[in-house]
Amino acid sequence: MQRYVLTERGKILVAMLIVFLLILPSVILVAHLTNKDSAPHNSDADGSDLNPLVTPDLTQVLPPADDNPGALFPALAGPIEFDLEAGTMTFLYAADLQSKLDENTVSMIGELLTSPQNISGTRIAIDIPQLSDNDTNRLTSAIIDAFHKYNVPTSDIIFFVYIPNTETQIYEIKISFRG
Helix, strand or coil: CCCCCCCHHHHHHHHHHHHHHHHHHHHHHHHHHHHHHCCCCEECCCCCEECCCCCCCHHHCCCCCCCCHHHHCHHHCCEEEEECCCCEEEEEECCCCCCCCCHHHHHHHHHHCCCCCCCCCCEEEEEEECCCHHHHHHHHHHHHHHHHCCCCCHHHEEEEEECCCCCCCCEEEEEEEEC
């Protein structure tokens, strides 16, 4: 019977393998979760950074909901991200200002439904923020109404709830297709 002896070089290799298999995935997971929780930054025309997720209390600045927030706050009109090939779309929603989706967003939802990712058996996944019961009902109703305009049954829509930044008054709503 032959015995194998682990050399110094082999011990180092085993140690590196352990680091690679245990520590590296942990670091990647932490980095992913950290990036997922951080707010994206956009730049306006003069180059200054804007963060649409951390805003002042808009109820003190703007009048109550009139179902056309795009006229008062143009950033709420239409999607902020749209990728037809990937089948993803992100738009902003202000619970204090909206009771339905603006026409630009509804129109882009119709276009998103033509994505190659929207195949038989897929469902529409919608990430929404955790809000009060009234605000959640208003938001989900607005989204369902928008999809009903394109004859999408409610059973094809799945809502996923995320915990928003507590300082946020404007929320990102993400739509994608999942099999």
